[in-house]
Amino acid sequence: MDSLGITLAIKTLQAIAFVCDILTFPVYVLFQRPWRVRSLSRRVKAIVVNVEYDNEKELNIDVDGDKISNGDHFLLKQLRNSKVLFTYIIGICVKRYANKKCLGTRQIKAEEDEVQANGRIFKKYVMGDYMWKTFAEVDMLATNFGKGVRELGNKPKENIVIFAETRAEWMIAAQGLFKQSIPVVTIYATLGDDAIIHSINETEVATVITIKTVIYIEDQLKKLDNSGYKGDVEIIPFNSVLKLGSESKISNCMPLPNDVAIIMYTSGSTGVPKGVIIVHSNLVATLKAFSNAVTIRDDDCLIAFLPLAHVFELLVESVCLCMGVSIGYSTPLTMIDSSSKIKKGTKGDASVLRPTCMTSVPLILDRISKGIQEKVSKGSSITKALFKFSYDYKTMWTRRGYSTPLVDKIVFGKIRQMLGGRIRLVISGGAPLSPDTHEQINNCLCINIIQGYGLTETTSCATIMDRFDMSVGRVGGPATVCDIKLVNWEEGHYRITDKPYPRGEIVVGGDCISVGYYKLPDKTKDEFFEADGKRWFKTGDICEIHGDGVVKIIDRKKDLVKLQAGEYVSLGKVETELKTCPIVDNVCIYGDSSKQYCVALVVPNQTQLNDLATKHGIANKSFDELCSLPKMEKAVLKELLIMERNVNWKNSKYRRL
Numbered sequence: 001m002d003s004l005g006i007t008l009a010i011k012t013l014q015a016i017a018f019v020c021d022i023l024t025f026p027v028y029v030l031f032q033r034p035w036r037v038r039s040l041s042r043r044v045k046a047i048v049v050n051v052e053y054d055n056e057k058e059l060n061i062d063v064d065g066d067k068i069s070n071g072d073h074f075l076l077k078q079l080r081n082s083k084v085l086f087t088y089i090i091g092i093c094v095k096r097y098a099n100k101k102c103l104g105t106r107q108i109k110a111e112e113d114e115v116q117a118n119g120r121i122f123k124k125y126v127m128g129d130y131m132w133k134t135f136a137e138v139d140m141l142a143t144n145f146g147k148g149v150r151e152l153g154n155k156p157k158e159n160i161v162i163f164a165e166t167r168a169e170w171m172i173a174a175q176g177l178f179k180q181s182i183p184v185v186t187i188y189a190t191l192g193d194d195a196i197i198h199s200i201n202e203t204e205v206a207t208v209i210t211i212k213t214v215i216y217i218e219d220q221l222k223k224l225d226n227s228g229y230k231g232d233v234e235i236i237p238f239n240s241v242l243k244l245g246s247e248s249k250i251s252n253c254m255p256l257p258n259d260v261a262i263i264m265y266t267s268g269s270t271g272v273p274k275g276v277i278i279v280h281s282n283l284v285a286t287l288k289a290f291s292n293a294v295t296i297r298d299d300d301c302l303i304a305f306l307p308l309a310h311v312f313e314l315l316v317e318s319v320c321l322c323m324g325v326s327i328g329y330s331t332p333l334t335m336i337d338s339s340s341k342i343k344k345g346t347k348g349d350a351s352v353l354r355p356t357c358m359t360s361v362p363l364i365l366d367r368i369s370k371g372i373q374e375k376v377s378k379g380s381s382i383t384k385a386l387f388k389f390s391y392d393y394k395t396m397w398t399r400r401g402y403s404t405p406l407v408d409k410i411v412f413g414k415i416r417q418m419l420g421g422r423i424r425l426v427i428s429g430g431a432p433l434s435p436d437t438h439e440q441i442n443n444c445l446c447i448n449i450i451q452g453y454g455l456t457e458t459t460s461c462a463t464i465m466d467r468f469d470m471s472v473g474r475v476g477g478p479a480t481v482c483d484i485k486l487v488n489w490e491e492g493h494y495r496i497t498d499k500p501y502p503r504g505e506i507v508v509g510g511d512c513i514s515v516g517y518y519k520l521p522d523k524t525k526d527e528f529f530e531a532d533g534k535r536w537f538k539t540g541d542i543c544e545i546h547g548d549g550v551v552k553i554i555d556r557k558k559d560l561v562k563l564q565a566g567e568y569v570s571l572g573k574v575e576t577e578l579k580t581c582p583i584v585d586n587v588c589i590y591g592d593s594s595k596q597y598c599v600a601l602v603v604p605n606q607t608q609l610n611d612l613a614t615k616h617g618i619a620n621k622s623f624d625e626l627c628s629l630p631k632m633e634k635a636v637l638k639e640l641l642i643m644e645r646n647v648n649w650k651n652s653k654y655r656r657l
Contacts (some may be wrong), residue, residue, distance in 0.1 A: 046549025148245030481508030
């Protein structure tokens with residue numbers, strides 16, 4: 001179809017849609033009540049409780065408690081006192097949901113070679129169904145694991161490292177150790193050898209789940225080759241520890257609220273990773289905050305793939321355990337039908353599990369967004385025009401407070417099937433999410449993204465979006481268990497007296513605040529303090545507070561670089577914008593105060609780079625060859641400059657403060 005035909009087709013569709021809108025408008029108004037949707041979205045989420053106008057240095061905001069309500073779930077009754085034991089709450093949930101599916105692991109039947117079109121061979125999984133353990137079984141296994149570790153000689157209060165990818169055994173081990181008052185040391189599997197060694201040595205662990213005892217989780221297909229280990233290192237299978245615990249006479253040693261639950265090591269992006277000490281009362285405080293903010297149902301199912309060594313994923317999964325939500329474990333390599341380890345003709349984890357909820361980070365959502373764009377771009381001209389019309393149509397009505405069920409089913413239904421077809425809620429954390437990505441994912445997957453903000457030091461809790469908030473690019477108001485304090489940062493020219501919104505460094509205070517850094521008293525003293533009967537943490541993040549009490553992250557102290565001409569540049573914000581460009585898979589921005597410009601190191605998307613090369617008459621070149629061609633460098637730079645003009649970068653605060 002030529003361009004004239006496409007234009008006529010779209011005009012006809014617009015006319016039909018206009019007539020249908022007029023005829024159905026009274027019905028939609030009556031049943032959807034958009035005025036209520038808009039009112040709930042605009043309602044005040046937090047209130048200012050104190051401003052120190054005398055020195056104009058601080059502004060404190062707090063949750064408007066009357067605006068927060070999430071029903072009367074039985075868990076909330078147990079959380080009236082935020083000091084109640086985490087293990088006690090889990091115990092109650094086990095009794096309530098004893099025979100319900102709790103933790104699920106996908107069966108791997110075989111690993112086979114798959115020959116690609118270019119002749120290369122990749123290893124692919126042939127996978128079966130999910131194998132489930134009930135809440136009662138998980139509780140029994142956790143109890144047995146904790147007792148088994150005690151039988152191996154590990155005493156209460158003695159640290160143990162869990163060094164593993166996200167899986168059911170990780171959570172079982174953690175819950176078992178909590179029952180024995182054994183602190184869990186969590187280490188990212190991607191930290192690197194030096195950081196891992198530092199974390200293990202600093203916490204003086206005797207068991208890794210490495211030093212004296214290694215408890216390893218068995219692979220479904222391969223047996224462990226334990227040759228090459230020192231003779232004095234005991235290597236024990238996970239299931240053997242469970243068996244040892246099942247025969248043990250040792251009783252559980254339940255922790256107290258102020259006992260250490262986790263020593264969680266940060267990613268170490270700014271140096272040697274720090275161990276953040278999180279006590280049991282910190283965990284319970286965040287459980288309460290998450291339970292207040294997010295509507296979770298008993299029949300929900302969570303697909304879990306983010307690192308459990310990250311406090312965000314650990315707390316979300318803990319909320320699910322408390323709410324009776326089934327958790328199915330996955331990996332980025334097996335999540336969707338087109339994932340790299342899925343054999344052709346085999347369904348990905350999401351298609352089999354059909355989850356209703358998932359956690360994510362902006363990087364994953366950016367990739368999903370780009371995947372949608374890529375799929376649409378490969379369609380015909382009429383397909384692309386129809387998609388654009390449908391997207392714009394839905395965006396217009398959504399912003400007015402209406403839902404579009406027919407468009408969702410006819411146009412976006414196939415896109416929803418990518419994640420199983422039932423996803424209704426995505427909780428995003430770890431970094432600010434681009435407004436464009438936020439809106440596109442909401443529209444195309446017909447879901448509600450709840451964005452939050454928190455740090456390891458705040459047990460992943462600081463702000464959470466209100467579930468009725470239709471805005472994008474913001475991280476919500478303060479959680480119900482903490483307060484937010486805004487403090488001037490003079491060097492960066494951020495002040496609470498700024499107009500139209502007060503700006504400054506975020507300081508978080510409340511029951512969710514960590515007791516400090518492990519074996520780093522000076523660092524703890526620098527970043528934590530006591531005031532107003534609360535413990536506070538200086539985040540280093542810069543935000544502005546909008547009129548409805550919602551926080552928008554706008555900068556980070558460590559991200560700001562002052563260039564040679566005295567111009568401040570926010571590296572993180574530049575990275576966030578560049579990542580929205582389809583040609584960019586990942587990017588790192590570097591700035592030096594002795595230079596006039598920043599440098600961007602871009603990892604291009606292979607498919608987009610090949611398409612761009614074809615447009616420029618370049619064919620039969622490998623990915624590496626394309627990356628080294630000066631002509632392609634100029635072409636990619638042109639794409640980035642086009643994106644820059646689209647977001648009006650030069651007139652934004654991204655370039656100059």
